[in-house]
Amino acid sequence: MSSLSFISSLENILYFQAGLGILDNMFLLVVYIFIILGNKYKSIDLISCQLTFVHMMTFLAGENFWLADILESLRVENDFKCKATFYTKRVMRGLSICITCLLSVFQAVTICPSTSLLAKFKHKLKKYMISTLFYIWSFNLSVSSNLIFYVGAYTNVNETKQLKVTKSCSLFPMNYFIKGLILTVTTSRDVFLVAVMLTTSAYMVILLCRHQRQCKQLHSISHLRVSPEKRATQTILLLVVFFVVMYWVDFIISVTSDMLWMYDTVIRIVQKFVVNAYPTIAPFVQISSDRRIVNVVKKLQS
Incomplete structure (x- = not known):
């Protein structure tokens, strides 16, 4: 198989992944909207709805998708198109890790026993949920604003000083101080949030194991039923672990590419696949x- 056909096959897989991601996130977003409008939602539904929207926008802002196509149809210059798509993708990436972390923290506080130190935050976390989401959005919209100045249309002028990341877009060199400052802020944010997610995940695992032992002492294993809280906790644990693994793979690829000032086509496709996973x-x-999602689907069909 030639290198061109191999790259073409990888791109087809990437397009299939993106199409699947758009459809399942769009479906889930519609379901969450119905749940929220039905006034029977939980605070965690607001977080999950935000996360689903962010994931859908991650795909729609991708190269050769919704945002790029709209800008192309409006005959917007490549420079603005590059800035808009890269900025949107970077903001969505930051929101994804922040909201996933919030989801993990919220569930850990929700299932903590009344004797725990976290118990006093249960009411406060629900009360300030909207404010928390607002600050998360504001922070990520501002911290990613540097891309407006350092991303633009690819040109042949001073080609060696540009890092070509798509067919028509490139990253321009920036001052070492600014580059170091941005890298420090984003890396510190990501490392801190990943650490929080791992800590809350470990705490939830401990609580689940403790609850499991207590249930075994009171009932026979055959009569044990998985409670909605336990099911939700297991789901969030699975999401957090999967996110952390994919995050570090993406982080290693990104750092290696930046340090070597290299952005090979195959590496770019593999990184996109990891990011979109x-x-x-x-x-x-x-x-x-x-189970509420199944119930909403049944109502829509009836």
Whole structure:
């Protein structure tokens, strides 16, 4: 198989993944909207709805998809198109890790026993949920604004000083101080949030194991039933673990590419596949674990 046909095959897989990701996130978003409008939603539904929207926008802002096509149809210059698509994708990436972390923290606080130190945050977390989401959006919209200045249309002028990342877009060199500052802020944010997710995940695993032992002492194993809280906790644990694994694979690829100032086509496709893996799989995990979604679908069919 030639290199061109191999790349073409990888791109077809990437398009299939993106199409699947758009469909399942769009379906889940519609379901969450029905649940929220029905006034029977939980606070965690607001977080999940936001996460689903972010994942859908991650795909729609991808190269050769919705956002790029709209800008192309409007005959917008490539420079603005590159800035808009790259900025949107970077913001969505930041929102994905922040909201996933919030989801993990919220569930850990929800299932904590009344004697725990986290118990006093239960009411506060629900009360300030909207404010928390607003600050998360504001922070990510501002911290990614540097791309407006350092991303643009690819040109042949001073070609060696540009890092070509798509057929028509490239990253331009930036001051070492600014580059170091941005890298420090984003890396610190990501490392901190991943650490929080791992900590809350470990805490939830401990609580689940403790609850499991207590149930075995009171009942026979055959009569044990999985409670909605336990099912939701297991779902979030699965999402967090999968996100962390995909995040570090993406982080290693990104750092290696930046350090070597290299952006090979195959590496770019593989990185996109890794980045899109979490938003593609997450909706299926959420749908399979939430019985309310099945009930909403039945109501829509009737």
